[in-house]
Amino acid sequence: MTDLLEVRNISKYYSYKNGWLTPQRVCALEPISFSVKRGETIAIMGETGSGKSTIAKLISGAEVPSSGEIFLNGELLDPNNHQQRCREIRMIFQDSLRSLNPQLTIGKQLLESLLFNTKWSAAEQQEHVYVTLQKVGLLPDHFDFYPHMLSSGQQQRVCIARAIILEPQIIVADEAFAALDPSIRAQIINLILDLQEDMGISFIFASHSPEIVKHVADKILIMHRGKMIEFDSTQALLTNPKQQLTKMLLQSEQLNKALKHTTTQE
Amino acid sequence: MPNNRSIYYQYREPSPLRSLWLHMSTNPFAVAAIYIFSFMLLAMILSPLVAPYSPDAQFTDVISQPPAWHDEGQIRFLFGTDDLGRDLLSRVLAGAVYSLGYPLMATAVAALIGITIGAWAGMSRGVQSSTLNHLLDVVLSIPSLLLALVIIAILGPALHNVMIAITLVLIPQFIHSVHNAFYEERNKEYVIASKLNGCSRWYLLTRVIFPNITTVVVMQVTFALSTAILDIAALGFLGLGVQAPAPEWGTMLARSLDQVYLVPWTMILPGLALFLTVLSINVLGDSLRAAIQERVRGT
Numbered sequence: 001m002t003d004l005l006e007v008r009n010i011s012k013y014y015s016y017k018n019g020w021l022t023p024q025r026v027c028a029l030e031p032i033s034f035s036v037k038r039g040e041t042i043a044i045m046g047e048t049g050s051g052k053s054t055i056a057k058l059i060s061g062a063e064v065p066s067s068g069e070i071f072l073n074g075e076l077l078d079p080n081n082h083q084q085r086c087r088e089i090r091m092i093f094q095d096s097l098r099s100l101n102p103q104l105t106i107g108k109q110l111l112e113s114l115l116f117n118t119k120w121s122a123a124e125q126q127e128h129v130y131v132t133l134q135k136v137g138l139l140p141d142h143f144d145f146y147p148h149m150l151s152s153g154q155q156q157r158v159c160i161a162r163a164i165i166l167e168p169q170i171i172v173a174d175e176a177f178a179a180l181d182p183s184i185r186a187q188i189i190n191l192i193l194d195l196q197e198d199m200g201i202s203f204i205f206a207s208h209s210p211e212i213v214k215h216v217a218d219k220i221l222i223m224h225r226g227k228m229i230e231f232d233s234t235q236a237l238l239t240n241p242k243q244q245l246t247k248m249l250l251q252s253e254q255l256n257k258a259l260k261h262t263t264t265q266e
Numbered sequence: 267m268p269n270n271r272s273i274y275y276q277y278r279e280p281s282p283l284r285s286l287w288l289h290m291s292t293n294p295f296a297v298a299a300i301y302i303f304s305f306m307l308l309a310m311i312l313s314p315l316v317a318p319y320s321p322d323a324q325f326t327d328v329i330s331q332p333p334a335w336h337d338e339g340q341i342r343f344l345f346g347t348d349d350l351g352r353d354l355l356s357r358v359l360a361g362a363v364y365s366l367g368y369p370l371m372a373t374a375v376a377a378l379i380g381i382t383i384g385a386w387a388g389m390s391r392g393v394q395s396s397t398l399n400h401l402l403d404v405v406l407s408i409p410s411l412l413l414a415l416v417i418i419a420i421l422g423p424a425l426h427n428v429m430i431a432i433t434l435v436l437i438p439q440f441i442h443s444v445h446n447a448f449y450e451e452r453n454k455e456y457v458i459a460s461k462l463n464g465c466s467r468w469y470l471l472t473r474v475i476f477p478n479i480t481t482v483v484v485m486q487v488t489f490a491l492s493t494a495i496l497d498i499a500a501l502g503f504l505g506l507g508v509q510a511p512a513p514e515w516g517t518m519l520a521r522s523l524d525q526v527y528l529v530p531w532t533m534i535l536p537g538l539a540l541f542l543t544v545l546s547i548n549v550l551g552d553s554l555r556a557a558i559q560e561r562v563r564g565t
Contacts, residue, residue: 060462061462062458062461062462082461082462082463082464083464085462086462086463086464087464090462091459091462093455093458093459095455098454098455098456099455099456099458099459100456100459101456101459101460101474101477101478102456102478103477103478103480104473104474104477109460112460112463112465112469113463113464115469116463116464116465116466116469117463117464162459162463
């Protein structure tokens with residue numbers, strides 16, 4: 001298996017202007033490198049503000065990196081060329097409602113990407129939107145709905161539909177499951193796993209939840225204050241974590257359970 | 267299975283315009299404002315046809331005739347006549363062209379120019395955008411009527427100069443509000459999502475962002491329209507705008523000032539027309555904005 005995506009020394013600095021002359025540089029992500037194979041699932045874990053979302057945004061092209069390059073199949077991706085990137089790499093945002101345009105119907109928003117990236121006729125585009133809506137467990141009738149008319153689980157499904165509609169090779173999700181309740185979260189994760197199996201998509205996601213990560217991820221990337229401190233297969237990190245933080249992040253749930261257990265016994 | 271879509275789906279989403287009307291029609295003030303404004307608009311358009319006399323025709327036998335509902339009134343002159351024997355109804359109707367038609371035109375031109383520049387400024391970033399913003403802040407700190415007065419002082423009092431002045435005064439307000447609205451929307455997640463869809467800049471501007479700032483535009487248009495009406499009337503009242511024989515409402519008010527105790531109807535009737543027009547526009551704009559917001563938020 002060759003590397004599908006290769007990230008080389010990518011970093012992100014934000015500058016804030018406090019006074020007239022000296023903008024303050026704040027480091028969101030120090031230079032990191034890693035690679036993703038086809039069909040692989042990578043989880044990015046870390047504390048709040050550790051640079052998880054920044055990695056997701058940089059890969060999807062929502063932000064322009066301060067330095068470094070991203071290669072897809074050995075081909076350099078131009079950070080400002082969204083058309084080149086969006087056919088292969090798609091993003092699912094954290095807040096599904098806010099990432100949907102409130103003034104357009106679901107169908108029109110899904111047609112948007114087809115309009116700019118395919119040369120299909122209007123009827124073919126429409127048909128493809130129907131098929132994609134059915135793939136994510138929605139009905140063709142949802143074509144005419146506005147985002148606010150759907151439940152949060154359905155909105156997340158629409159976001160997934162938008163991500164898979166161009167049949168990309170990589171999907172990047174930024175805490176896409178955090179806002180959902182457990183049963184819907186399970187449905188959405190199973191949906192993504194099914195789609196991944198059907199379409200052979202690599203999936204990169206940032207998450208807080210150790211259970212999801214253990215269930216889904218092939219490899220885990222641990223972030224701490226903008227630095228990558230560990231990157232290995234899930235199995236290796238679970239059995240033999242090198243860093244204390246890795247242990248904490250991956251076992252936090254069990255720790256909670258143990259604590260609860262002791263309190264109920266007392 | 268023929269057309270099984272209709273088995274579990276009967277509900278039809280009303281079109282955006284229709285749902286806007288559904289929201290509006292629940293508010294009695296909004297409906298009243300719509301009727302008053304459409305009546306004024308209709309009166310303006312049809313004024314050459316429905317006015318019983320020419321606005322300048324003088325009837326020397328009936329000078330300062332009270333309105334028809336008064337004991338001394340005649341049904342021939344529904345609103346009575348002024349001190350020169352001109353039919354007041356014809357004058358108020360003909361005045362609608364000056365006091366409503368011209369502001370509508372000025373607002374339309376100002377909106378077109380202002381929204382275009384505002385959208386361009388909102389999408390640009392860095393020095394370009396901040397220079398424009400600071401420049402506009404200076405212009406906006408001067409009241410519109412004062413600015414119009416300065417322009418009139420340079421160009422001289424005449425109808426076309428008033429139009430130029432009012433249009434110029436309204437443009438910065440449009441630029442400012444549209445620029446701010448665009449600036450706010452530009453970094454929201456749905457815009458980034460559309461950008462990641464590979465949309466062109468033009469599509470992003472017109473289809474993605476613009477529908478989301480219609481509330482701002484509607485607010486600004488109604489605000490600009492009422493400002494334009496009041497400014498043209500005020501300039502007419504001061505004798506700097508539309509000149510005396512023309513039946514502009516503000517000019518009529520100024521002329522009737524001398525005889526307000528003798529013939530009060532020559533002041534009250536044009537004043538009432540002005541008041542109702544501005545009030546209906548403001549109420550209409552406000553309820554339209556509320557309806558648009560409510561439509562998005564859900565029924």
